[in-house]
């Protein structure tokens with residue numbers, strides 16, 4: 001059985017595995033899902049498999065983005081987790097779910113679980129979240145997780161908002 005990174009009453013976070021490739025491919029085939037992400041869809045399930053096979057974040061840092069499953073059915077819902085940017089020297093939280101799961105608090109639940117792992121298991125000092133200024137749902141999730149506005153970024157003609165939360169404040173926010 002695959003390792004469990006975090007579990008809440010409704011969802012389970014696990015490391016990416018090759019068997020998630022079809023779910024990943026479908027997730028990134030929905031233009032609405034990709035609208036504000038700046039990512040491209042996979043050309044095929046094989047490309048999604050190769051992405052998962054080449055994903056080295058866990059080996060390098062211990063953490064990474066993780067697959068999210070519905071606890072009741074084990075259905076693949078999307079991903080949520082942490083990413084270390086070599087360029088920016090900071091850890092960011094990201095999430096992406098199949099559209100049928102939107103609007104039910106899943107991103108907030110998964111985001112909270114991922115932040116807890118980042119702060120308590122990996123003792124990360126600060127975690128940021130970046131979203132297009134048009135991505136109101138994502139910005140709202142970051143806000144619900146206790147993140148506060150840090151700065152605006154302009155990149156490839158797109159406006160992004162960076163929010164962040166520190167380990168000490170995460171504890172206080174949820175106590």
Ligand SMILES: CC(C)(COP(=O)(O)OP(=O)(O)OC[C@H]1O[C@@H](n2cnc3c(N)ncnc32)[C@H](O)[C@@H]1OP(=O)(O)O)[C@@H](O)C(=O)NCCC(=O)NCCS
Pocket residue numbers: 032033034036037095096097098101102103104105106107108109130131132135136137138140141
């Ligand atoms: C962003 C995303 C992960 C949110 O997932 P989710 O499970 O629907 O999020 P939650 O249900 O936990 O919370 C969504 C919040 O945004 C709000 N929201 C949704 N659409 C909104 C909109 N157009 N304007 C303002 N608020 C909006 C919801 O009302 C909710 O806030 P509330 O609890 O105060 O009512 C999901 O929409 C997604 O996968 N989008 C595509 C990928 C993506 O953009 N990822 C983020 C890249 S930075």
